[in-house]
Every structure is written in structure tokens, then in C-alpha cells.
Amino acid sequence: MFVSLVALAAVTVALASPATAAMPGDPLQPQAPDRPLRVMTFNIHHAAGTDDVLDLSRIAQVIRDSRLDVVGLQEVDRHYGARSNFVDQASWLARELNMHVVYGANLDLDPLSPGQPRRQYGTAILSNFPILDWDNTYLPRFANHEQRGLLRARINVRGAPVQVYNTHLQHNDAAERVAQAQAITQLIGTPEESVVLVGDLNATPAAPEIRTLVENLVDAWEAAGAGEGHTHPAEDPTHRIDYILQSGDVVARTIAVVTSPVAATASDDLPVVADLALPGQKVGIGG
Numbered sequence: 001m002f003v004s005l006v007a008l009a010a011v012t013v014a015l016a017s018p019a020t021a022a023m024p025g026d027p028l029q030p031q032a033p034d035r036p037l038r039v040m041t042f043n044i045h046h047a048a049g050t051d052d053v054l055d056l057s058r059i060a061q062v063i064r065d066s067r068l069d070v071v072g073l074q075e076v077d078r079h080y081g082a083r084s085n086f087v088d089q090a091s092w093l094a095r096e097l098n099m100h101v102v103y104g105a106n107l108d109l110d111p112l113s114p115g116q117p118r119r120q121y122g123t124a125i126l127s128n129f130p131i132l133d134w135d136n137t138y139l140p141r142f143a144n145h146e147q148r149g150l151l152r153a154r155i156n157v158r159g160a161p162v163q164v165y166n167t168h169l170q171h172n173d174a175a176e177r178v179a180q181a182q183a184i185t186q187l188i189g190t191p192e193e194s195v196v197l198v199g200d201l202n203a204t205p206a207a208p209e210i211r212t213l214v215e216n217l218v219d220a221w222e223a224a225g226a227g228e229g230h231t232h233p234a235e236d237p238t239h240r241i242d243y244i245l246q247s248g249d250v251v252a253r254t255i256a257v258v259t260s261p262v263a264a265t266a267s268d269d270l271p272v273v274a275d276l277a278l279p280g281q282k283v284g285i286g287g
């Protein structure tokens with residue numbers, strides 16, 4: 001009886017194909033292909049261009065022409081004031097572009113008249129893919145400076161979940177930016193899902209606040225960019241202050257500053273677009 005069982009086991013192993021024998025997590029298990037993700041960061045300056053013309057349609061055109069999957073926007077008004085005609089800019093863009101949207105209100109003020117919407121200013125994330133959940137967390141603020149935040153959206157990219165973060169760091173206080181970068185690092189932590197962080201970081205690549213962020217994240221420009229990548233000021237850019245960063249499991253394939261005539265006049269910062277690849281082995285992680 002013992003000999004017969006051994007022989008039967010040997011035949012069973014010999015007939016099993018690698019695909020049927022492999023278990024989840026086994027190197028022989030077929031793996032989903034990487035998921036491409038085209039991402040933009042864009043400080044839209046509440047749609048006031050370098051020509052001092054308020055024109056939200058130019059922002060929409062830049063996004064549309066770039067054929068994006070996800071875009072993180074900074075300096076977005078929501079019923080904020082006369083400077084943007086009290087428009088909910090995030091919702092307007094989402095409708096115009098037929099994208100999902102979440103909004104992080106870092107300034108949240110009473111309306112000028114009772115019964116009117118609250119006056120808000122902050123950041124937004126627009127996505128062609130479903131947004132599964134989201135939140136906005138205030139970052140450290142020194143003295144009476146403007147409140148800044150970290151907007152997070154968990155997005156399902158054809159079965160691959162990715163945590164997309166969007167921020168806008170303080171413009172005139174390096175120590176405050178360092179504290180904000182440290183807080184961002186703690187908030188992101190070490191998730192099992194892929195991470196993309198976009199934003200106007202108001203600092204050049206050698207600054208301590210940027211070095212803090214790239215201790216755990218990869219600067220897509222350093223990985224795949226060519227040239228200096230300057231984004232500010234839009235008319236004649238001399239500094240790289242707008243970034244796309246990603247976790248180490250994400251591959252940056254290409255990245256470029258958008259310098260079209262429309263982009264060069266739509267805001268005071270030029271947008272940046274990156275083609276990323278989310279790892280196929282993470283398809284299905286987190287449900």
C-alpha cells in the first residue's frame with residue numbers, strides 16, 4: 001500500500017502544470033500587468049492667469065489636452081469671493097471634464113450673506129477612476145500663516161488601489177515647510193498600497209523639506225525627467241517648485257513640464273505631467 005501511494009503521488013505531481021500547481025504569491029502565479037497612470041500637478045492660482053484674466057476654461061483646456069487620469073490642483077476657490085466670481089471651481093471643473101472630484105478646504109470662512117455657501121480655499125483631486133475614500137488633514141501652521149493641508153484620495157486604477165496625496169506648502173517660511181514635510185511623511189506612513197504625492201512644495205530640490213520627503217518617496221523628475229524642470233514663474237520659469245513623488249514600487253516612465261501657450265498663460269505656475277506605472281502584483285490588494 002505504501003508503494004502504491006507514492007507512485008500515485010508521483011504521477012499527480014508530474015501531470016500538474018505550473019499554472020495549476022502555483023499558489024497565490026508563488027512566483028509561478030500569473031501576474032496582472034502594470035497599470036499605467038497619467039498624473040498632473042497644477043497650481044491654478046484660482047484661474048487668474050499671467051494676463052490677470054480670470055478664465056477657468058483655460059485650466060480645463062490644459063487638463064483636457066493633457067489626457068490625464070488624475071490631477072492634483074492647488075489654490076482652488078470654492079464660493080470664495082469676487083476674485084473668482086464666487087464659483088465652486090472644483091465642482092465646475094469636474095462637471096466640465098466629467099471627472100470625479102474631492103476637495104480639501106484649508107480656509108473655511110463664513111459666507112458674506114446668511115444662507116450662502118461657505119467661502120473656501122484649498123486643494124482638489126480630480127480622477128477619471130473611482131475615488132474609494134478620501135480625507136483632508138491640516139498641516140502644522142506657524143504664527144498667523146495660511147492654513148495648509150494634505151488632501152488624500154484612495155483611487156481604484158483598474159483594480160490597483162493607489163493613495164494619491166495633494167498639498168501646497170507654505171511659501172515664505174522654510175522651517176514651517178520642514179515641519180509640514182515631516183507631518184506628511186508621518187501621515188503617509190508605510191502603507192501596503194502604492195502612493196503618489198503631488199503638489200506645489202514652494203522649495204527647490206536641494207531644500208531640507210524636499211530631502212525629508214524623498215527619504216521615503218521617489219522624485220519622479222529625478223527618475224525620469226530631462227532638463228531642469230522649472231515651473232515658476234510661468235512666464236519665464238527659473239525654479240522647480242512643483243513636484244510629483246511616488247513610492248518605490250511605482251515606476252516613473254516619463255515626466256515633463258507643460259509649456260503650451262495656454263498653460264503658459266493660465267496660471268502663475270506651469271503644470272507637470274508624469275506617466276507612471278502601478279505594480280501589477282498589487283492588483284486586488286485592499287479590496
